[in-house]
Amino acid sequence: MQTVISFIVIFGALVFFHELGHLVFAKRAGILCREFAIGFGPKVFTYKKKETVYTIRLLPLGGYVRMAGEDAENPEIKPGYRIGLVTDENSLVKKIVLNNKDKYPDIRIIEVESADFEHKLLIQGYEEGDETELKTFRIHEEAVVVEDGMENQIAPYDRQFVSKSLGHRTMTIFAGPMMNFVLAFVIFVMIGLFQGIAVNEPRLGELTDDGSAIASGLKAGDEIQSINGDEVTTWEDVQGNIQKHPGKEIEFVIQRDGQTLSIPVIPKEVDREGKKIGVIGVYAPVEKSPLKAFSYGLTETYHWTKQIFVILGQLITGGFTLDSLSGPVGIYKSTEEVAKSGIFMLMKWAGLLSINLGIMNLLPLPALDGGRLLFFLVEFLRGKPIDRQKEGIVHFIGFALLMLLMIMVTWNDIQRFFL
Numbered sequence: 001m002q003t004v005i006s007f008i009v010i011f012g013a014l015v016f017f018h019e020l021g022h023l024v025f026a027k028r029a030g031i032l033c034r035e036f037a038i039g040f041g042p043k044v045f046t047y048k049k050k051e052t053v054y055t056i057r058l059l060p061l062g063g064y065v066r067m068a069g070e071d072a073e074n075p076e077i078k079p080g081y082r083i084g085l086v087t088d089e090n091s092l093v094k095k096i097v098l099n100n101k102d103k104y105p106d107i108r109i110i111e112v113e114s115a116d117f118e119h120k121l122l123i124q125g126y127e128e129g130d131e132t133e134l135k136t137f138r139i140h141e142e143a144v145v146v147e148d149g150m151e152n153q154i155a156p157y158d159r160q161f162v163s164k165s166l167g168h169r170t171m172t173i174f175a176g177p178m179m180n181f182v183l184a185f186v187i188f189v190m191i192g193l194f195q196g197i198a199v200n201e202p203r204l205g206e207l208t209d210d211g212s213a214i215a216s217g218l219k220a221g222d223e224i225q226s227i228n229g230d231e232v233t234t235w236e237d238v239q240g241n242i243q244k245h246p247g248k249e250i251e252f253v254i255q256r257d258g259q260t261l262s263i264p265v266i267p268k269e270v271d272r273e274g275k276k277i278g279v280i281g282v283y284a285p286v287e288k289s290p291l292k293a294f295s296y297g298l299t300e301t302y303h304w305t306k307q308i309f310v311i312l313g314q315l316i317t318g319g320f321t322l323d324s325l326s327g328p329v330g331i332y333k334s335t336e337e338v339a340k341s342g343i344f345m346l347m348k349w350a351g352l353l354s355i356n357l358g359i360m361n362l363l364p365l366p367a368l369d370g371g372r373l374l375f376f377l378v379e380f381l382r383g384k385p386i387d388r389q390k391e392g393i394v395h396f397i398g399f400a401l402l403m404l405l406m407i408m409v410t411w412n413d414i415q416r417f418f419l
Contacts, residue, residue: 003336010335010350011328012038014180014357015063021179022065022172023052029168032068032159039063051142051153060328061406067172069160074117075145081112085123085137092140093123096154098147110135118157162388166376173372180358181301187351188300192293195344196286202232203285211281216265218282223255235284242267246278304355312359329413366398 015038026033032051039057046055075098077083084097084107101107110125113134121139126132141159144151157163161172198205202224207214224232227241228250241250246269254261267278331353338349364374372395379385 017179017183018176019063021175025172025175035066067161068155069162077115096145177358177361180354184351184354185297185301189297192296196288197292198284205283205285208281213280213282226253243277
């Protein structure tokens with residue numbers, strides 16, 4: 001159960017903040033966002049606030065923000081159609097009812113002559129009972145189309161994604177991966193604040209309950225002057241001396257409360273990667289300060305970003321195999337192992353996954369954020385956008401191939417871990 005909860009929290013946080021980046025910058029640009037979804041497939045939870053529906057869906061394969069202008073937006077209402085209009089006190093159309101009109105007592109039935117939901121926001125037609133006069137009805141910019149009881153807000157052209165400047169569109173798409181890097185940085189800062197930052201000093205940090213250090217009388221905070229007569233000036237010196245004497249008594253000369261003490265300790269012998277080393281059950285000393293935590297967040301984010309790019313390079317030059325990739329099942333199993341090491345290792349794992357998600361989404365592949373940004377680059381160089389239909393076909397094919405790869409990776413994970 002602990003693993004399930006950990007996986008749900010980590011996966012949910014990564015996808016949530018990624019999609020939140022898209023949502024926030026889309027709304028800042030004035031784009032109508034129809035849905036903010038975590039997962040794909042059937043809805044498990046739904047909540048509507050203002051013009052956006054927030055959903056949690058069954059399949060944990062990512063998420064999305066459905067923005068106006070990405071698909072066919074407004075219904076095609078041809079001349080001769082009979083529709084119902086519900087107007088407000090200013091005579092602006094607030095509802096366009098396509099069927100089941102009898103449910104609206106104050107509805108005005110018209111036969112459509114023309115309709116423009118994107119630019120002019122007008123409907124022209126002949127009202128029932130007065131078929132001789134062509135009337136013009138102005139549409140409210142937040143009007144809804146009602147069909148089979150379902151309401152769908154219209155999307156005027158200036159609220160659609162495609163109407164925005166190249167800069168706004170680029171920032172809206174880039175904001176998703178960017179938020180993953182921000183999330184990773186925040187996680188590492190929190191680790192630094194609550195766990196502390198290891199410092200390279202000859203001082204004992206936290207002691208384990210079952211180690212030989214605490215059994216011998218050593219205490220956290222003891223300043224180590226020498227081990228077996230060898231002077232130590234860094235934590236690395238302390239660690240090296242302990243590891244060199246597995247199962248053998250060594251003498252610690254320490255400074256505690258102004259007193260110099262000599263304490264014998266026998267390091268426990270353990271096997272690490274085929275080599276016998278000594279351990280006494282003590283952690284490195286740590287410091288807790290906002291400034292150091294901030295610095296730690298930056299360095300860890302940079303370090304793991306660099307490491308992931310190195311691994312990507314090895315995948316490209318060393319040959320691609322499915323075993324090199326992990327889907328939700330593989331991530332779940334890894335989370336299960338990491339969770340055994342405690343909350344801070346789990347947080348570090350979440351930070352690493354967040355950076356990985358950000359980088360993967362920036363790859364210039366169709367259907368990913370990086371693929372869309374590549375089309376924006378081409379648009380910038382050409383001075384005009386690529387045909388939307390052609391771009392849509394490329395992204396559709398890319399998404400289909402991505403889903404196929406996800407299925408293959410997931411099946412490979414199932415075979416590795418369960419069969």
